[in-house]
Amino acid sequence: MRSPRPTTPCAPDALALVLRGAAQVCAAMPAGLAESLAWVGGQIEWAARPGKRRQLAENLAHATSRSPRDPYVRRLVHRNITTGARRATDVLWAFARPETASGRVAITPPELLAQLIADGRGAVLSSPHFGPFEAAAAVARALPNGTELAAVTDEHGIGRALHRIRTRMGLSVIDRDAPLHEVMRVLREGGIIVVLADLHEPGMRGHIVDFLDGRCILPGGPAAIARMGRAPLVPFAVYRDGPRRWRLELGAPIDPPALRGGRADEQRATQELATAFSAVLRRMPEQWDAIDRIPWQDRSASAPDL
Numbered sequence: 572m573r574s575p576r577p578t579t580p581c582a583p584d585a586l587a588l589v590l591r592g593a594a595q596v597c598a599a600m601p602a603g604l605a606e607s608l609a610w611v612g613g614q615i616e617w618a619a620r621p622g623k624r625r626q627l628a629e630n631l632a633h634a635t636s637r638s639p640r641d642p643y644v645r646r647l648v649h650r651n652i653t654t655g656a657r658r659a660t661d662v663l664w665a666f667a668r669p670e671t672a673s674g675r676v677a678i679t680p681p682e683l684l685a686q687l688i689a690d691g692r693g694a695v696l697s698s699p700h701f702g703p704f705e706a707a708a709a710v711a712r713a714l715p716n717g718t719e720l721a722a723v724t725d726e727h728g729i730g731r732a733l734h735r736i737r738t739r740m741g742l743s744v745i746d747r748d749a750p751l752h753e754v755m756r757v758l759r760e761g762g763i764i765v766v767l768a769d770l771h772e773p774g775m776r777g778h779i780v781d782f783l784d785g786r787c788i789l790p791g792g793p794a795a796i797a798r799m800g801r802a803p804l805v806p807f808a809v810y811r812d813g814p815r816r817w818r819l820e821l822g823a824p825i826d827p828p829a830l831r832g833g834r835a836d837e838q839r840a841t842q843e844l845a846t847a848f849s850a851v852l853r854r855m856p857e858q859w860d861a862i863d864r865i866p867w868q869d870r871s872a873s874a875p876d877l
Contacts, residue, residue: 586732590666594736597660598667602814605660613656617649623862624648630861633783634852650857654811658858661815662703669708669740676709676809676817683805683821684713693758693802694824697793699769699848700860702809706817707765711741719762723747723754723792747792751799758800768793769848770863778838779868780845783852786868794840798828804840806847810858822847 597605617624627648628639637644665672678684687694696707711720722737724730726746737744742765745753757764768790771777776791797804806822825843828836852859 584732586729587735590663590732590736594663594666597663600664605664606657606814609657609660610653612660613653616656617652620652623652626862626864627651630865631856631859633785633867634849634856634859634861636784647856651859651861654857655860657814658703658811661811661817662706664815665703665706665740666736672706672815673709673712673741675815676706676819677812678710678713678819678821680821681713683824684710687763687803687805687824688715688718688761690803691761693761693800694763695758695793695797695800695802695804696763696765696807696821697768697804697844698765698807698809699852700767700863701769701851701855702811702858702860703817706809707807707819708737708740708742709817709819710763710765714763719743719757719760721745721754721757721762721764723764723766751796754796755800758796758802764796764800764802766793766796768844769865771866778834778841780838780842781849782845783849788866788868789841789845791834791837791841793844794828794837797825797840798830798837801827801830803827804844806844806851808848808851810855820851 600608625639628644631647631651632639632641632644635641635644635647696710698707707722708720714720720741721743723745724733724737724747726734726744726748734744743757745757745764754764771788771790776795777788778791778794779786780789782789793804796802803824804827805824807820809817809819812818825840825847828840
């Protein structure tokens, strides 16, 4: 958790109105029409945003072990942007139809959630920026009554604009700048924490790990939360499984770092998380929302953590 940042009150509120309006428009459209318009929007975005194309090429090249200039990577970037446009249209529809949308998320394997809840320690679900994060709210509807599902999010800008939508979909929301005891309370009560973990920003706790075909810094927050809460760390990914349909894949639970293991054991858990992320991203790179700069490291970098 970090120091609070200044906010501009009016901008997120205006954005929230825009999102709600767009959601209603998408909800009124037949799925086929929405798909077609999203495809057109994807072509426009691909042509109009060369900076986004370059950043995607740099990151997706690591998922394919090719050069960013390789023709295959360039085609993959185009497919990724088109998939992103369709994903955005689907998510807007889900914002307006949360009850219907929750029934269109398949959870694999379904029995793992029940096992995590029965264990009573809660769980820390961690994902890369992959697929529609809000579709993870379907987990809330699969949990026993009274089991809390809380997402740790950036509650500034678009995060604040999405706050009401996310809570309506069944998520509790915890600002990533909030005191850590709010997260620990959820775990103590046997709840589930959801957090994205493939984008390290300056000032964050982080660890250097093997990721895809390189090395990079990944956030150490998920492993630290699992260590302090004595809860398993569970990799997951939500991906588009067709128009207005999603699949949520849960990976094998990772043992929480030892309380006395310190940062070295946190690094071990973060590496296991990076390995699980890598397997998913190599399989479906077109669904990785890798539009931000990732702090890739030289192979000679050997510092265990930051």
